[in-house]
Amino acid sequence: MRGEFPDFRLGSVLATSFTGTLSERHGEAVERIPTPRRLVDWLGVNGLNVDSCTTAQLDVARQLRESIHAAATAAALQDPLPASAVRIINDCSARGRASAILTPEGERRWRLGSASCVEDALGVIAADAIGIIAGERDGKLALCASPTCRAAFFDTSRSRTRRWCDMNTCGNRQKKARFMAKQRDHPTPAE
Numbered sequence: 388m389r390g391e392f393p394d395f396r397l398g399s400v401l402a403t404s405f406t407g408t409l410s411e412r413h414g415e416a417v418e419r420i421p422t423p424r425r426l427v428d429w430l431g432v433n434g435l436n437v438d439s440c441t442t443a444q445l446d447v448a449r450q451l452r453e454s455i456h457a458a459a460t461a462a463a464l465q466d467p468l469p470a471s472a473v474r475i476i477n478d479c480s481a482r483g484r485a486s487a488i489l490t491p492e493g494e495r496r497w498r499l500g501s502a503s504c505v506e507d508a509l510g511v512i513a514a515d516a517i518g519i520i521a522g523e524r525d526g527k528l529a530l531c532a533s534p535t536c537r538a539a540f541f542d543t544s545r546s547r548t549r550r551w552c553d554m555n556t557c558g559n560r561q562k563k564a565r566f567m568a569k570q571r572d573h574p575t576p577a578e
Contacts, residue, residue: 395419395429396553399542400526401514402523404433406456407552409449420445426505434496435485435508437507444505451479451509455516459539462520463528476520483510495557533557 396419404460408419408429420426423440430437440448441537454472461468484500485507499507504578518524521542526543540552551557 395432397432398540398553399435399543400515400519401512402455402456402519403459403540403552405429405512405516406452406459408452409456409536410538412456418450430505435499435511437505437508438512440505442554445523447479448505450475450508451513455512457526458516458520458540460530460537462540463530468520476529479506480513480517481510483507483509483513508537531557 390426396404396407396410400405405422410417420429423445424444426440426445427437427514452499454469454475458468458476461472484504485497485505485557488496488498490496501507519526519528524541527547528539529542529549530545531538531540532550533552536552536557538552538557540549542549
């Protein structure tokens with residue numbers, strides 16, 4: 388079953404990782420949560436365990452994802468935030484009833500209102516988006532330099548000059564394209 392769907396792109400920032408469930412937005416888009424079950428899987432990988440998800444909940448999740456992407460993109464460009472995106476993010480945040488809990492290992496986890504409450508999980512994601520877009524966390528919103536991606540990501544590098552949402556995908560693809568162009572322009576002489 389795993390090979391049936393594209394792998395998840397996971398990052399250290401929940402909200403921007405969630406927007407990464409739709410990648411290559413300006414190329415051949417790749418939907419990484421095409422079914423309610425895949426949303427359950429993604430939430431579980433990110434510590435937001437839910438038992439099930441309906442098609443309607445998946446639709447709300449995608450609406451939240453696109454709202455976070457729109458608001459984070461606007462913030463990265465220092466443009467006004469889209470009012471409709473702000474409303475959706477705020478609504479999802481207000482609907483959630485998750486509680487932050489501390490593990491014995493000293494880590495933060497989330498306790499959802501019930502094991503099947505997707506809305507609680509979406510509330511956690513929305514609250515994370517609010518924190519990064521409002522500038523409450525140490526880092527900077529930026530847009531991926533890949534022309535086919537342009538994903539918003541949260542740069543926590545020391546210099547805040549990261550160019551790619553993910554070096555293993557977009558960064559490597561761009562490096563390979565530059566290398567191939569250089570090879571075409573300056574072929575190696577035959578031995």
